[in-house]
Amino acid sequence: MTQTAHKIRQALIIEDLPDSQALLLTVCQQTFPGVTCQLFDNLHDGRLWLTENRCDLLLIDLGLPDGDGTDLIAEVKQSAPDCTIVVATIFDDDQHLFAALQAGAMGYLLKDQSTAQLVRQLQGIEDGQPPLSASIARRLLNGFQVRAQAQTQPAQHSLSQREQEVLGLIARGFSSNEISGFLEISRHTVGDHIKNIYRKLNISSRAEATREALRLGLG
Template sequence: MQSEKTQVRVVIVEDHPLFRVGLRSALESADDIHVVGEAETLADLAPVVEAGRPQVVVMDLSLPDGSGIEATRRLTEENPGLSVLVLTMADDDGTLLAALHAGARGYLVKGAGREEVLHAVRTVAAGGAVFGPDVAARIAVLATGGGRREAERLFPALTAREVEVLDLVARGYDNRRISRELFLAEKTVRNHITHIFEKLDVATRAEAVARARDAGLGARDTDAGLGARDAEG
């Protein structure tokens, strides 16, 4: 066993007990990684980080008392030497971009293998960035603007922010989730959607979705919940 001084100190933030136990076991199977604390909620996180002084926080994004995105932002702002590795079920572009903007240095989807997780922890602890293969490919597309730039060309009347909102509408997100994804007030989201409807000359959410998908937006999510919220615009 390596001395604690040469080990990567890790805090796990995960509310699912079985997954948390399994993750801790996987991490501590490596001689160079030491789990110094666990948090089930955001309320638990600050004292655990203060006591454990980790180099890496492995962060779930869906927690019972708040968003791991905002927790990531606070951690990276308040602890410049700390690296956050996101390990989550969320596999959509909006969540990925929000995590990166919040300061995460790595992003893995749950289901990643033991060696992949260990490699990611070591990499972010050393100051690097690491992403799963599928995530890395999507980042490359998003970095070049991808479908949104094409949508901006097809919908020149829309602002860049309105294209972002339309993209999330086309994925089936309701206004509340769009506000979380883009860190906007729900009233602001409603205003954006009203302007989008006016500029696209559509009357319902379903019509807006059809126009958006024809332009290549919203391809990653299902149609769940469309129709039920036509009046929210």
């Protein structure tokens, strides 16, 4: 997790949801005035851009349409060790956290925070401080106990508590905007949760989501 202090002049943002992409762009521009930001919504285009360009900061989601962001993290860590790599995701579990850190991520931020919180957490980069959401920092201090428990959970519990809440509301006919208001979270965070629910349950529609919610006793 140790990193060297350096100026951020060029940032690469890889995030597939438009609202989340706009959030991360705003955060980067507020944190590093004058920074040039390149945005992509998939790993392939990000990799292609990196063949001819360099960046000081890679801000990357983990669940992307064409693969796991952790794979690119490992590649960039190998090819550009001076690049600061920070995960920006909704995944707050040990499995995703430790896989990303082991691959070479130097920071781990949760996107369901406010813009101001994300800016504060990124500001430490130029002083050599790893950007971590508060809950992630606590998780690191608590060790690996939860990780061991998560690996033994049955498949029906692979959804996080928040994902189960979102799935239950989908089954009751709530729209994404209504879920956002009901749970007091942003629309882009709702979108992230729905994307991950669909992937984990291998479904692609609200009808299938409703069926799965009923099967899991969440409807």
